[in-house]
Amino acid sequence: MLIKQMPRQSLFWVFVAQTIVIAPHLTHLPEWIILTWLLILGWRIQMYRGLWRSPKPIEKVALVALCGVGLLFGYSRLFALEPMVGLLVAAFLLKLLEMQQRKELLLVIFIGFFVTATQFLFSITLAATVYGVISLLLLLVALVSANQDVRIDNSHATVRKAAGLMIQSLPLMLLLFIFIPKLGSLWNVPSLKNAAKTGVSNSMSPGDFSRLGLSNEVAFRVTFDSELPRQSQLYWRGLVFSNFDGRRWSPISDFSRIQDEVLWAVDNTEARSNTWQMRPIPGRETRYQVMLEASQQSWLYSLPMPIEWKGATGLSRDMTLLSKNPITERLTYELVSTLNFEFEPERLSSLGKFQATQLPLDFNPKTQQLALKWLREEGSAKGLMERILRLYNDKFTYTLQPPTLGRHSVDEFLWTTQQGFCEHFASSFVFFMRSAGVPARVVVGYQGGELNPLDNYLIVRQKDAHAWAEVWFQGQGWVRVDPTAAVAPERIEHSLEASLSSADVGLVGGFMGRAGAFGWVKHLQLQWDASNYRWQRWVLAFDRNRQNDFLKHLLGGLQPWRITLAFISVAALCLAPIILRLLWLQRPPPLSPVARCLLRFERKLKKLGLVRRKGETLGNFATRAAEHQPNYREQFMLIAKLYERVVYGEDNAGMAALKIRVSNLKL
Amino acid sequence: MQQLVTRLTAEISKVLLGKEPQIKLALACLFARGHLLIEDMPGMGKTTLAHALAAVFGLSYQRIQFTSDLLPADILGVSVFDRNSSQFEFHPGPIFSQVLLADEINRTTPKTQSALLEAMEEGQVTVEGETRQLPQPFFVIATQNPLSSSGTFPLPESQLDRFLMRVELGYPSPEAERALLLGDGSRTRLPQLKACITKDQLSIISMHAEQVKISAAVLDYLQRLIAYTRDCADFSMGISPRGALALLRTAKTWAVMHGRKHLLPEDIQSVLPAVVAHRVSEATGNSDQSGYALIDQLLNEVDVMS
Numbered sequence: 019m020l021i022k023q024m025p026r027q028s029l030f031w032v033f034v035a036q037t038i039v040i041a042p043h044l045t046h047l048p049e050w051i052i053l054t055w056l057l058i059l060g061w062r063i064q065m066y067r068g069l070w071r072s073p074k075p076i077e078k079v080a081l082v083a084l085c086g087v088g089l090l091f092g093y094s095r096l097f098a099l100e101p102m103v104g105l106l107v108a109a110f111l112l113k114l115l116e117m118q119q120r121k122e123l124l125l126v127i128f129i130g131f132f133v134t135a136t137q138f139l140f141s142i143t144l145a146a147t148v149y150g151v152i153s154l155l156l157l158l159v160a161l162v163s164a165n166q167d168v169r170i171d172n173s174h175a176t177v178r179k180a181a182g183l184m185i186q187s188l189p190l191m192l193l194l195f196i197f198i199p200k201l202g203s204l205w206n207v208p209s210l211k212n213a214a215k216t217g218v219s220n221s222m223s224p225g226d227f228s229r230l231g232l233s234n235e236v237a238f239r240v241t242f243d244s245e246l247p248r249q250s251q252l253y254w255r256g257l258v259f260s261n262f263d264g265r266r267w268s269p270i271s272d273f274s275r276i277q278d279e280v281l282w283a284v285d286n287t288e289a290r291s292n293t294w295q296m297r298p299i300p301g302r303e304t305r306y307q308v309m310l311e312a313s314q315q316s317w318l319y320s321l322p323m324p325i326e327w328k329g330a331t332g333l334s335r336d337m338t339l340l341s342k343n344p345i346t347e348r349l350t351y352e353l354v355s356t357l358n359f360e361f362e363p364e365r366l367s368s369l370g371k372f373q374a375t376q377l378p379l380d381f382n383p384k385t386q387q388l389a390l391k392w393l394r395e396e397g398s399a400k401g402l403m404e405r406i407l408r409l410y411n412d413k414f415t416y417t418l419q420p421p422t423l424g425r426h427s428v429d430e431f432l433w434t435t436q437q438g439f440c441e442h443f444a445s446s447f448v449f450f451m452r453s454a455g456v457p458a459r460v461v462v463g464y465q466g467g468e469l470n471p472l473d474n475y476l477i478v479r480q481k482d483a484h485a486w487a488e489v490w491f492q493g494q495g496w497v498r499v500d501p502t503a504a505v506a507p508e509r510i511e512h513s514l515e516a517s518l519s520s521a522d523v524g525l526v527g528g529f530m531g532r533a534g535a536f537g538w539v540k541h542l543q544l545q546w547d548a549s550n551y552r553w554q555r556w557v558l559a560f561d562r563n564r565q566n567d568f569l570k571h572l573l574g575g576l577q578p579w580r581i582t583l584a585f586i587s588v589a590a591l592c593l594a595p596i597i598l599r600l601l602w603l604q605r606p607p608p609l610s611p612v613a614r615c616l617l618r619f620e621r622k623l624k625k626l627g628l629v630r631r632k633g634e635t636l637g638n639f640a641t642r643a644a645e646h647q648p649n650y651r652e653q654f655m656l657i658a659k660l661y662e663r664v665v666y667g668e669d670n671a672g673m674a675a676l677k678i679r680v681s682n683l684k685l
Numbered sequence: 686m687q688q689l690v691t692r693l694t695a696e697i698s699k700v701l702l703g704k705e706p707q708i709k710l711a712l713a714c715l716f717a718r719g720h721l722l723i724e725d726m727p728g729m730g731k732t733t734l735a736h737a738l739a740a741v742f743g744l745s746y747q748r749i750q751f752t753s754d755l756l757p758a759d760i761l762g763v764s765v766f767d768r769n770s771s772q773f774e775f776h777p778g779p780i781f782s783q784v785l786l787a788d789e790i791n792r793t794t795p796k797t798q799s800a801l802l803e804a805m806e807e808g809q810v811t812v813e814g815e816t817r818q819l820p821q822p823f824f825v826i827a828t829q830n831p832l833s834s835s836g837t838f839p840l841p842e843s844q845l846d847r848f849l850m851r852v853e854l855g856y857p858s859p860e861a862e863r864a865l866l867l868g869d870g871s872r873t874r875l876p877q878l879k880a881c882i883t884k885d886q887l888s889i890i891s892m893h894a895e896q897v898k899i900s901a902a903v904l905d906y907l908q909r910l911i912a913y914t915r916d917c918a919d920f921s922m923g924i925s926p927r928g929a930l931a932l933l934r935t936a937k938t939w940a941v942m943h944g945r946k947h948l949l950p951e952d953i954q955s956v957l958p959a960v961v962a963h964r965v966s967e968a969t970g971n972s973d974q975s976g977y978a979l980i981d982q983l984l985n986e987v988d989v990m991s
């Protein structure tokens with residue numbers, strides 16, 4: 019029977035479901051849609067309570083027009099993700115107010131499923147997924163109650179039924195997840211969302227890194243296949259800055275030019291080894307997977323020196339790992355690095371040498387003079403380096419809140435304030451070395467990371483952002499020198515927190531970082547991060563390539579017949595328990611011993627053509643049989659008597675006798 | 686017990702030849718403290734059976750011949766002004782007896798038929814606002830002609846339901862008929878019938894019937910029967926809970942009459958036509974109230990064992 023009326027119970031669930039479904043969109047919906055939502059929800063609830071009337075056609079038209087105008091002019095661009103979702107949400111709302119009949123109610127619920135799906139365009143974290151599942155459940159509850167009898171008012175049963183439906187569909191969900199071809203960026207609609215992200219940027223000026231130190235956001239996570247290298251070895255190399263304008267460090271003037279000189283494939287190892295002088299020394303290779311959060315930048319982080327990489331990744335001349343496209347969504351890449359290597363040990367090209375020694379002329383005169391003086395006193399670049407590092411160690415303070423610096427920033431830092439964060443040390447160190455004519459450059463990236471013992475992976479956060487230096491020596495090539503290590507070795511050996519004064523520690527990582535000071539909060543954070551990371555690695559990272567690899571591995575090939583066969587057999591496996599359960603429930607009840615005796619007796623008599631009629635009692639049947647077979651009269655009658663005694667007299671003492679009589683009956 | 690039954694049956698058979706099964710059913714009905722309706726064509730011995738039953742039970746009885754102009758007061762009694770005492774004095778009607786023989790009950794109007802309702806269900810009558818108890822035990826043994834005969838008012842279902850049993854007598858067998866034809870008028874022997882059972886024996890039978898063991902298997906069968914009458918499309922009306930209780934009560938009495946301490950499906954099957962036939966009706970609208978075709982179907986279609 020087709021119900022036309024809207025079940026009240028269902029209406030209630032639709033209110034709940036709609037609220038839950040729209041809530042995650044609140045962050046990007048314009049205010050006027052939220053106001054409309056409140057207005058419509060209030061109106062509809064008043065209608066539900068029977069206090070207000072339903073909207074007149076003219077009011078409906080006005081609402082639609084208003085929403086249309088809002089959508090047309092409320093967004094900076096019409097063809098983008100947000101306005102489209104706004105349109106869907108507006109339709110969802112207006113339909114809620116308009117619906118009168120059951121079929122319209124169903125329509126609202128179906129739009130709800132769509133809106134739930136759009137939620138994943140904005141976030142695909144584990145939390146968002148859990149939330150999506152809850153939304154789905156509520157919509158299902160609304161759907162179930164919409165199909166129930168109007169008189170049924172048992173919300174427990176309704177929720178149970180919906181949950182049951184959902185659980186039953188889980189195997190199918192899994193199956194489709196594994197087998198349905200991944201279509202890639204089907205949703206590649208431009209988003210209005212500002213892509214601003216915290217993280218290492220493509221230039222460095224004083225204060226940049228100390229600001230990053232305040233952020234607890236995750237930059238990337240790393241899983242090592244083999245043993246974790248020592249904390250002090252974990253220099254996640256990002257960009258190389260050779261250009262200094264007196265205040266700001268940046269990559270060599272034309273960044274895009276570097277990209278012309280990028281090795282996109284690994285097979286050219288010979289050329290790399292000879293022309294680029296990147297020479298791995300065997301013995302300390304390590305393989306690891308990095309899952310990089312969206313950085314909106316196109317460089318990647320690696321332990322120097324990467325020797326194997328895959329996909330749309332390449333290595334530039336200055337050993338920066340680059341991606342072909344900006345990282346706009348989470349990216350997982352696998353690398354092999356060797357920790358022992360030589361980089362340009364033989365000679366530096368004249369251009370390279372120029373780049374690694376250029377200085378802005380009219381800046382920091384004191385440093386420039388002193389560097390030359392010290393070089394004369396020490397006699398060698400190595401000696402000069404040791405002296406300046408000694409100076410750092412003796413006089414300098416490592417702090418997140420350094421004093422601000424003026425025009426001659428290096429001069430002021432080195433000879434006056436002597437308090438700073440990593441960028442101050444790296445910057446001043448490189449400037450000093452260059453002043454003495456020693457090739458040096460700034461390298462930025464991350465240092466260290468926190469091991470999540472629950473899943474044995476490394477979490478590298480924004481507060482781990484770091485800047486250090488590389489100095490070139492004849493015969494040795496580029497050597498990593500970390501002046502911060504000279505001031506605050508704890509920063510390198512342990513973590514940022516360990517190296518700071520107690521006043522500074524309070525600033526690290528913002529609120530979440532501070533909450534982590536409590537043991538159990540820390541544990542929860544790690545637990546949550548581990549779940550998220552697993553979710554990322556095993557679910558979200560399952561893209562087309564992984565799917566192909568997985569299916570190939572599983573089925574031994576990717577021919578359509580294999581996939582079809584596997585799909586059908588797995589589906590059958592999923593359905594089998596349900597069918598078996600149904601069959602099991604329909605099985606005939608087990609026969610009691612008496613019933614078995616009766617069956618046996620009847621079978622024996624059947625051979626003589628004597629069949630008990632449905633409405634015939636055993637006594638009557640025995641009498642009839644006795645008339646047919648007078649020889650067995652006594653036996654038949656006795657069996658009937660015993661049966662009556664056992665079944666109707668409920669006297670089990672006769673059971674054994676009945677059994678014997680029936681089995682001894684030979685016809 | 687069986688001897689008692691045999692003796693009673695034999696006694697009644699003196700006046701009603703060859704009707705042992707019906708006599709036994711009628712006995713079961715009275716043992717189960719139920720009212721009995723005897724239905725058949727005129728001249729089949731209905732009244733004789735009723736008389737004989739009353740006689741062998743040794744109970745006081747009154748007989749009313751129901752006619753179309755009979756009024757409730759004729760049954761229940763009436764208050765008459767007594768000139769001497771200057772008061773109204775109640776003159777109890779024939780209903781104030783242990784056995785009421787309601788002869789040809791369906792010849793009277795529904796109004797008068799209904800006068801019996803309270804008496805049959807509760808053992809009391811209310812006349813002129815005063816409730817009066819009837820003597821105990823109180824049985825109504827009614828006879829009626831089949832509905833097809835002219836000048837009858839069919840008993841309403843509510844009234845029929847009050848009768849525990851409806852028995853049909855049918856034509857006598859050739860031998861019985863011959864004996865009847867040869868013998869002297871059996872009616873004349875009616876006054877000679879002796880009371881064979883005391884009031885105490887009657888209560889003992891009731892007590893025994895209470896104690897009859899009802900096994901799960903037989904209850905299952907009973908419930909299957911009831912469910913069949915309610916679910917099967919051929920029935921327009923299934924057995925009511927009152928009907929089901931009546932069936933069980935009669936079957937238990939039947940078991941006691943056969944000297945058993947537990948109930949058998951046969952007991953139910955034996956009393957079922959008499960107890961149930963007047964309580965069910967066919968869906969086809971065939972309103973002769975006989976219901977026997979349905980009962981046959983019921984007994985044949987419902988499995989006894991499972």
